[in-house]
Amino acid sequence: MSASKSRWADEDPETEAIIAARKREKEEKKRAKAEKQRQLEASKAQTDGDGNDQSRNGDSGPPMKRRRLSNDADTNDAEVPENAEKKKQTTLLRFPVREWGTCRHVDNFERLNHIEEGSYGWVSRAKDINTGEVVALKKLKIENSPDGFPVTGLREIQTLLEARHANVVYLREVVMGNKMDDVYLVMDFLEHDLKALLDEMREPFLPSEIKTVLLQVVGGLEFLHAQWIMHRDLKTSNLLMNNRGEIKIADFGMARYYGDPPPKLTQLVVTLWYRAPELLLGAEKYGPEIDMWSIGCIFGELLTKEPLLQGKNEVDQVSKIFDLTGPPNSQIWPGFRSLPNAKSLRLPSNSSASSSSDPPLLPRSRFPYLTNAGLGLISELLALNPASRPTARQCLAHPYFREDPRPKPKEIFPTFPSKAGMEKRRRHHTPEAPKHGQEAPELDFAGVFGGAPGGDTGEVGAGFSLRLG
């Protein structure tokens, strides 16, 4: 580097022209040299036999390690010697080596059996022909969308590639078929999903097992939120488990990056039974708290083996939620009144009866075998006010996980016969996540507490304990 001239603007045009000419010459030479080198390398590669062709086809497995570029070395020849000494003293952080290359073909995998069909694609068990490894192969659904490759699929891949964590399903690569819209995600295969497992089990998980499961899910979620990724479709059927007691979060079809302040996003996310009240009330801005609500629902489901809040539709879901938590008031949830769908909400007049704790505890009768700490945690997770819910990190630090019985070590977790391994996985009865691009419906919640438009049979003024159907 020439240090004498600090600005590039005020140079004599003549000298500049000379410098430029020299530079051109130099570059010409350099280019010739590089060309020579390339030819040399090419011929060498040919004599080596295997050649570049293979690596460019992408068939040879993982790409080569990155080498030092010869060009770099050329330009900096002069500086190397004086630098050598210093280099020894400092250790610089090196970034993980990553490259890009063309997709492999799906023919590299042999399909074994079908696992399930979700809202975002078909999943089957498959074997990597080259390595023999068993993987899960998920075909992305690409309807002929007017906007090209579906943004949900792009986000799913983008977030999965980013979310490398022990408790997030590992996306190995993306492969394609013959047509441009044949796109498959190749992921690690796990034997179970929690939903199928809960359906099969005769007894619910033990408290120590619930803690192990929950800690892993929330651990994975903490990582996602730290990467500014919201999952937006957490539910038991999206939590996979292997026979070593490891849980991994899967199905990132709804996942996306968020920001601070939160951007305007669609409220049509998260499967109804796991959907947070602010989404149901039409909040246009929301954050990772919606995932924490889903965690609360999952916690409840692990305790009882049954989905906690099984609403038939949005209105019924809200009604079921308030049934459990009690109705909102401006004390426990300031500002909920201004949410779009809250306008039609007619709350019972006695709802201001304030509770001693914030957020209020859920009724003990719903979770009879849960310790006080456990009840405290689930009440916080299912707080109507998103701001009252703990973050994933706070959740991990909750006393519930430190009291007896302690979380059961993963290694001694019971194993279960796999549904996915051999036969078609049972079609779940969980409703599906909303489809991308749907319009958010205008909801009329006037009937939630037994008002007229709902047309239900409830008694007027019976308050929130009313059940609709």
Next chain:
Amino acid sequence: MTATGLKQLSNALATPDQLSNSSSSIDGVPSDLETSIRVAGAQLTQTAGVLLGLSQDIIGQAIVIFTRFWLGADGEAYESTRPRYDVSAAALYMTAKLSFQPTSPRSVLNVYTLLCSSDTSPLWFVNPKGAPAEAPAMESYLLTEGEYQSARLTLLRIESVILRILSFDTHVALPHTIALTYLQTLGATRPAVARRVVEHLNAALLSPQLLYVTHQPNALAVAAIYLAAREDGIKLVDGNWWEVFDVDREELGFLVVGMRSLEGFMRREMEQWKNKTIPLLVDDVDSEIERRRMMVEGE
């Protein structure tokens, strides 16, 4: 911090193989012509992004995707002498789709029609006459319904090709925000310096040395800061401060030279292509190669 946590701040880089065997070189496009076309394509992307009202981080990511595509494309997947402008359009469209500011195929295609027309374009390498004095009439760049439908299909098809070539890895980390953090760490908070840093980083997107696909964002940030501080005559802290940001002297030196050479490079480009258009269409590329061959034979 673990290596996984760093992913968001780092990029996939080109392999030596990709750098020395770019797809165009296989197809017989001379490397200086390829460089000219690629830099023109990057400028086209930048201008289109500005006209579409996209923020610079989206535009920057699109240019990096565009660059990766040309290095990664194999002959089988995509003839490398294809039009460059539609790869630029698809890269920009796709990047915007993933961002907080998605844009419609129609807007993208209208903007590219305007920019690629030798009558209405303000770009010197498309319209050597220079930007038209008055704003061009709407009709000159609005596509008819038929034109739009076929252009849209091309746009979406090329989007798929880009995704295939990149194995669907659309992650691009840009150095701009990293640089601002570094500036604060160094206590160099003068807005003029920060502006100059951002200017260097944006200019480097056009670099013929492909700095964004050969170096990590932290190194680009450090080099831009070094250069800007020097131009402004600001004294930064004593010692090898760049090592704090995990950049060694050798890499810093290379990047500073690369960034400084950009102005001269662009001058030469404008001189070389004076009164001519840089071929962004496949036919143009072929005829430019033919013209050069004739010139050589004529000598």
